[in-house]
Amino acid sequence: MNSNPLNVRIAGLKLRNPTLLASGILGYTAESLQRVVEGGAGAVVTKSVGVAPRMGYANPTVVQASGGLINAMGLPNPGIEEYADEIIHAKTVVQAPLIVSVFGYSADEYALVAKKAVEAGADAVELNVSCPHVKLTGSEIGQNPKLLKEVVSKVKAAVRKPVIVKLSPNVTDIAETAKAALKAGADALTAINTVKALAIDAETALPVLSNVRGGLSGPAIKPVALRCVYDLYEQVKTPIIGCGGITTWRDAVEFFLAGASAVQIGTAVALEDPDVFQAVNRGVETYLKKKRYKSVQEVVGVAHRT
């Protein structure tokens, strides 16, 4: 049995390689998700979808920072009723597992959206309990272990597909949040969402983003994300999907070594191109060969020596 060394399994999902499109990047339409799959992604995560349509914030919604981007899009999405049609369409177009990112303003809303997404064909859901720039959802839920537990429990009761929880780095102890999610039945964790951040323009003496506060992504947050994955791997047994600043194969390998079973790539789609996934996968494959590993799985957590 000569299985492809890049194949990974996460919470029952079979991926042909360990790179996923991170939520929020492209991800509205089936065609743009498939473009990312053509670019080499092993799975895709959609934009976050809620119960009702949201227009998002006025521009500027993205601003360049040193080594990364700060964004406050404001969760623009068409609402699950409309988006269900896109999920159905996407299942005929996208040739990789389709993970629908879900948000809500209560546990019941998360459960409702997750249920409808799975009914429409989602292969898994990822709970956005970590968006740092929309009030009463996202990180305001993920930073509260009690609320988080309630959200994950209700979603688990509502769907039979894998439930992935995307964690916020904007907490004192990310392992504590993770444990709350796992007690409630989470099947996998994504670490991390963006780091809460701000940009000010000196000339006009104004915050740049229309929402003032946003989330920092890109190479600037890679060391933070890597530390979060390392911390989690020490304390939990559930698969971890690393996310934060991954741009090259070397970044991806570092996340595997820290304990991630797969990685998500977002900002690099703009910094590079949707074909960044292929480049990362090729590099990972070469690394495995050179180091005589038979699979990505063998590399996971190797940096933990004590």
Place this chain on the structure above:
Amino acid sequence: MRTELNTLRTTPILSVKTESPTVKTFTLTDKLCAKAQPGQFLMLWIPQVDEIPLSIMNTEGNTVAVSVKAVGDATRHLHQMKKGDTVGVRGPFGNSFTETRGKVLLVGGGTGTAPLLFLAKRLQAASKRLAFVIGAKTKNELLFISDLNHVCPEKSLITTTEDGTYGLQCLVTEPLTRLLAEQNFDMIYTCGPELMVSKIFALAEQHGVPVEASLERLMRCGIGLCGSCVIGKYRVCKDGPVFNSSQLRQVKDELGISKLGFDGNRIPV
């Protein structure tokens, strides 16, 4: 992406020129945007109001010019701004028109004429065989007439107005049918309302003439990240805004038909 292009630069407005009752041209100093190619766009930050994508209409020395029609909140605010007021700039972003040496036809609708004027200035040297068709609802909405007369060879500028107050009384697409039947063009460049662009593309396909069209979509990030401006598998901000015939064929189910709204839902163009 070169991150320096995406870094926000604040700069004072150097001059404001009124082109028509609803269109003004703003000139700014910006070394990076001054190197833009015809077809590229920039993101203009109107502090405390919005940030919007604008086609580049001209570059000169260290300056860049954009022509803006007052159509919404952001553009109306911008129209109130004066020389010396501060705005922010990112870019230039996107691809550009390819410069063809042969016989070319340029078709502009409304402020879509701006990037084509920029292109025509570049083509002037390369192509003496150039025809330009522009259209508007009425005479005082026709843009850049004196610039175009300067750039276009004699009798090669055709103007149309819907009410007949200047040039031919018809839609901009009408003289095209005749031009394409009578002459052989090597390329059609177009920019304007999407319904116009899709009609021109259909005509060009009938006559087997290649097209490069600059498309417009709701845009947020400008750098290929947020997915607001997608058409088919393409991101207008990064894979475009200029698309060739083979790309346009791939998006014919959406061209002139549907686009994404602010909430990411598919809505009619």
